[in-house]
Amino acid sequence: MTLRSAWHNACETSPCIPFILRIALWDGGRAQSRHERRVVKIEIAAEPQSISVELDRTALVIIDMQRDFLEPGGFGETLGNDVSRLQAAVKPLQAVLAAARDTGMLIIHTREGHRPDLSDAPPAKVERGAPSKRIGDEGPMGRILVRGEPGHDIVPELYPIEGEPVIDKPGKGAFYQTDLEIMLRNCAIDYLVVAGVTTEVCVNTTVREANDRGYRCIVLGDCCASYFPEFHEMGLKMIKAQGGIFGWVSDSHRMLAALAHANKVRTLRKA
């Protein structure tokens, strides 16, 4: 059992552990593990230049791979979009997710959506534009962009497994009105590998929020997608321009190569 999964188990089986004690326990775990293990560093080839990350300080953050955005009849389609465009990200991301799970790194999923009473949905968002259905209206996958409805859930190909936190967010950014930041701090995460949809909306917003909070973000271009190919391209360019003004851009192939190296190091050390 990895340290991280032991931590998840402790929190899940003992929900009454006071929060401060949890931090203390977790810090103790880190201190001990730091002594016992040797740090695994991986080099991820990226633009504007490659980046070296410490695996235990890195989280894979998968943004909003929900049926509401990827499948017909959901929120994305009500806005007039061709949702089939987002399928391009699924296979590359599936491969990265599987490899990341093998390393034991922290994996976090996010979902955009609202409470059934829409009390957390700003009228400015609900009333925006002229969609075929509005947030909260009944659609073929349940109420549009509402938590607990089939359309709000993550696509089966990328479904979270036990121990992978799911962050429900009311906005486009994954930090706004969520507990993502405290979760990352408690796990001593410094690096975020970011993927998901859509490139220029929720992925970009989250990367900008993360960058301002001091995280180093590596965005996997082919594991992101947009309804607008030109926005996808520009969304990635904006991140890596000016020496990496918001972060780094890589892709599934380069990430998989880095993760394969990490797994080889771990296997050699166990032998």
Ligand code: TIU
């Ligand atoms: N419309 C659009 O491109 N995206 C969103 O509304 N949400 C996310 O990107 N998740």
